[in-house]
Amino acid sequence: MSNAEMLEIKNLTAGIEDNEILKGINLSIGAGEVHAIMGPNGSGKSTLASVLAGREDFEVTGGEVSFKGHDLLEMEVEERAREGLFLAFQYPVELPGVSMANFLKEAVNSVRSHRGQDALSAVEFIKLMKERAALVDLNPDLKKRAVNEGFSGGEKKRNEIFQLAMLEPSLAILDETDSGLDIDALRIVADGVNRLRSENRSFLVITHYQRLLNYIVPDFVHVLLNGRIVKSGGKDLALKLEEHGYDWIKEELDIAEPA
Amino acid sequence: MSSEKEFLQGVADSEYEYGFVTEIDADTAPRGLSEDTVRLIASKRNEPDWMVEWRLKAFRHWASLAEQKAYPRWAHLKYPDIDFQNISYYSAPNRKPKYNSLDEVDPEVLNTFERLGISLTEQKRLMGVAVDVVMDSVSVATTFKEELAKHGIIFCSFGEAIENHPELVQKYIGSVVPYTDNFYASLNSAVFSDGSFCYIPPGVRCPMELSTYFRINEAGTGQFERTLIIADKGSYVSYLEGCTAPMRDENQLHAAVVEIVAHEDAEVKYSTIQNWYPGNVRGEGGIYNFVTKRGICDGDRSKISWTQLETGSAITWKYPSVILKGNDSVGEFYSVAFTKARQQADTGTKMIHLGRNTSSTIISKGISAGESNNSYRGLVRISSKAENARNFSQCDSLLLGDRCGAHTFPYIEVNNSSGQVEHEATTSKVGEDQIFYCNQRGIGEAEAIKLIVNGFCKEILAELPMEFAVEAQKLLAIELEGSVG
Numbered sequence: 256m257s258n259a260e261m262l263e264i265k266n267l268t269a270g271i272e273d274n275e276i277l278k279g280i281n282l283s284i285g286a287g288e289v290h291a292i293m294g295p296n297g298s299g300k301s302t303l304a305s306v307l308a309g310r311e312d313f314e315v316t317g318g319e320v321s322f323k324g325h326d327l328l329e330m331e332v333e334e335r336a337r338e339g340l341f342l343a344f345q346y347p348v349e350l351p352g353v354s355m356a357n358f359l360k361e362a363v364n365s366v367r368s369h370r371g372q373d374a375l376s377a378v379e380f381i382k383l384m385k386e387r388a389a390l391v392d393l394n395p396d397l398k399k400r401a402v403n404e405g406f407s408g409g410e411k412k413r414n415e416i417f418q419l420a421m422l423e424p425s426l427a428i429l430d431e432t433d434s435g436l437d438i439d440a441l442r443i444v445a446d447g448v449n450r451l452r453s454e455n456r457s458f459l460v461i462t463h464y465q466r467l468l469n470y471i472v473p474d475f476v477h478v479l480l481n482g483r484i485v486k487s488g489g490k491d492l493a494l495k496l497e498e499h500g501y502d503w504i505k506e507e508l509d510i511a512e513p514a
Numbered sequence: 515m516s517s518e519k520e521f522l523q524g525v526a527d528s529e530y531e532y533g534f535v536t537e538i539d540a541d542t543a544p545r546g547l548s549e550d551t552v553r554l555i556a557s558k559r560n561e562p563d564w565m566v567e568w569r570l571k572a573f574r575h576w577a578s579l580a581e582q583k584a585y586p587r588w589a590h591l592k593y594p595d596i597d598f599q600n601i602s603y604y605s606a607p608n609r610k611p612k613y614n615s616l617d618e619v620d621p622e623v624l625n626t627f628e629r630l631g632i633s634l635t636e637q638k639r640l641m642g643v644a645v646d647v648v649m650d651s652v653s654v655a656t657t658f659k660e661e662l663a664k665h666g667i668i669f670c671s672f673g674e675a676i677e678n679h680p681e682l683v684q685k686y687i688g689s690v691v692p693y694t695d696n697f698y699a700s701l702n703s704a705v706f707s708d709g710s711f712c713y714i715p716p717g718v719r720c721p722m723e724l725s726t727y728f729r730i731n732e733a734g735t736g737q738f739e740r741t742l743i744i745a746d747k748g749s750y751v752s753y754l755e756g757c758t759a760p761m762r763d764e765n766q767l768h769a770a771v772v773e774i775v776a777h778e779d780a781e782v783k784y785s786t787i788q789n790w791y792p793g794n795v796r797g798e799g800g801i802y803n804f805v806t807k808r809g810i811c812d813g814d815r816s817k818i819s820w821t822q823l824e825t826g827s828a829i830t831w832k833y834p835s836v837i838l839k840g841n842d843s844v845g846e847f848y849s850v851a852f853t854k855a856r857q858q859a860d861t862g863t864k865m866i867h868l869g870r871n872t873s874s875t876i877i878s879k880g881i882s883a884g885e886s887n888n889s890y891r892g893l894v895r896i897s898s899k900a901e902n903a904r905n906f907s908q909c910d911s912l913l914l915g916d917r918c919g920a921h922t923f924p925y926i927e928v929n930n931s932s933g934q935v936e937h938e939a940t941t942s943k944v945g946e947d948q949i950f951y952c953n954q955r956g957i958g959e960a961e962a963i964k965l966i967v968n969g970f971c972k973e974i975l976a977e978l979p980m981e982f983a984v985e986a987q988k989l990l991a992i993e994l995e996g997s998v999g
């Protein structure tokens with residue numbers, strides 16, 4: 256494990272009302288590492304992503320999370336984002352009438368201002384948008400379109416990665432960015448992500464299928480079952496899951512099937 | 515989300531930014547309304563007999579309505595009965611001026627405009643906008659008259675029009691909004707103080723945007739402007755009306771009338787920013803804004819567009835309408851109404867299709883915050899002779915918080931089977947999902963709500979002339995900002 260810690264999750268429990276969904280998560284991610292989290296539907300993958308991003312629907316009932324040395328759980332949603340935590344949403348949200356250009360200008364400039372950088376000029380901004388849109392093969396005309404409004408499923412996912420590229424985060428969490436993509440779109444998205452990999456940027460790639468991990472090759476793979484990480488390994492673990500499903504792990508652990 | 519709640523609370527409570535009173539001596543009529551008051555108003559203004567007679571007819575009609583307490587009651591509004599005898603019906607700034615230049619204008623008046631960010635000098639120099647300023651009823655400055663005169667365009671105060679163009683005033687006054695039209699239109703016809711008059715001759719495209727700023731200034735003074743715009747054959751004009759009013763404890767009544775006549779192939783675009791004092795957080799004070807605005811597409815292929823941004827007033831009651839009489843004529847209504855605190859707005863339009871192949875478009879966006887109530891009320895009527903008439907209506911409501919209300923009352927009457935009427939309506943809340951998505955990209959609550967609201971009204975703001983659109987956006991931002999730092 257790398258000595259430069261990006262994210263350190265200790266015994267995190269969280270839920271909604273009386274329903275505990277995350278039942279003690281432990282995970283450390285070093286700078287520049289790519290971790291994959293796999294698990295069947297309903298195992299708590301999106302909940303983990305939401306809790307890390309700070310969604311208030313979920314109540315954190317225990318544990319600690321440190322992000323680049325800060326107490327993540329104490330930070331507001333926008334502070335986490337400005338500090339460099341990015342979430343590519345499983346279901347990107349539509350903002351009717353809000354143009355991509357206005358939205359991203361606001362976003363990029365609040366992140367820049369947090370880092371003590373000047374706001375980008377209109378010309379620099381347009382140039383950056385064009386360059387980063389090309390990474391995921393998005394039409395640069397998109398700047399005039401409203402955020403996610405009328406975007407196809409695949410466009411929405413590419414748009415998430417495009418925003419990732421614009422905001423240059425330290426830690427990017429990708430929540431099922433592969434779902435609903437055909438093989439060509441999957442390749443485009445994976446290529447984009449691979450080009451954004453760097454020694455200072457970590458990824459937490461959440462997926463249901465092994466397929467994506469052929470393209471975005473992870474350093475570590477974790478299995479999330481019923482709110483716990485029950486197995487961790489290298490990229491081979493993903494292949495084994497693809498071939499044998501999750502049952503063998505359940506049997507190994509003797510956990511009952513979640514309701 | 516507690517910080518979102520705080521923000522919305524801030525929006526709901528934000529104090530009126532333009533609440534200050536210009537201290538100038540004023541010549542104010544005693545409170546109360548009778549035939550004598552009407553005669554007094556007319557004589558103060560040196561009006562000819564025909565005008566006095568018209569006012570008196572209107573007064574008598576109004577008095578009979580008032581006796582029966584026949585106020586418009588159908589709007590979705592709650593307010594106490596107004597004591598019409600406790601209002602002063604005339605107020606003119608003293609030292610009644612005939613200015614040769616702005617330097618001669620009372621510096622207090624100019625100061626007021628500075629503080630509103632409507633520096634006349636700036637506007638004259640930078641924007642090429644002719645501003646006819648109506649301050650408590652009498653025009654105190656009219657600019658660009660000469661440039662307009664070169665094109666034969668008449669743009670002056672209503673008073674000057676009565677004096678210098680009586681034949682036009684006599685021909686058109688009350689031709690679109692008769693003095694019998696409704697309670698407040700009758701009242702206005704009896705006591706109207708001043709307003710603007712505009713005539714564009716045949717074939718002339720008005721070279722600049724014509725702009726009037728109205729302000730209510732004296733405490734307890736009713737404001738009763740009258741505006742008449744006539745676009746002769748094949749002409750074009752874009753007219754801007756902006757309003758702000760200083761803070762007062764009493765409710766002030768504002769009952770304006772606007773009439774527009776578009777002849778063959780003429781086009782009139784009328785844009786309004788209405789930002790009268792809305793009252794305080796508890797709903798005390800504020801302007802009652804009961805306005806009758808109507809245009810007639812009299813000639814074939816004529817067009818009238820109303821665009822409005824309504825953010826002010828305690829109560830707004832207003833339905834800018836178009837009578838589509840000419841064949842192939844076009845009517846448009848684009849509206850953003852923003853209410854907060856205890857404000858109430860009941861606004862919309864009427865599109866009356868009489869001619870063949872007439873078409874109308876209605877796009878209304880209501881935004882409600884605080885404990886306010888925001889209603890769209892619209893009528894689309896296709897008469898039996900209106901072959902192939904078309905209407906498209908879209909009414910969207912956006913709720914900020916859960917103590918406010920949005921209502922839609924569409925009335926559709928189709929009396930010709932070739933007519934096509936389409937109506938779409940949506941109501942949405944600024945979703946926590948949307949705020950979370952913005953926050954996750956580093957955008958704070960306040961900015962997120964501004965983005966979302968601006969996105970919601972974008973297609974309306976796009977209809978406003980450039981400088982006005984910028985002003986509208988600023989105004990919306992101020993309204994939304996509230997106390998959030």
Ligand SMILES: Nc1ncnc2c1ncn2[C@@H]1O[C@H](COP(=O)(O)OP(=O)(O)O)[C@@H](O)[C@H]1O
Nearest residue numbers: 271276294295296297298299300301302303312
């Ligand atoms: N907003 C919510 N309200 C109630 N239950 C929820 C909510 N979100 C998720 N859950 C429950 O938490 C569990 C985990 O969901 P989720 O994190 O979305 O799983 P995954 O992303 O792994 O498919 C599921 O049982 C789901 O029903």
Ligand SMILES: [Mg+2]
Nearest residue numbers: 300301345431
């Ligand atoms: Mg999920």
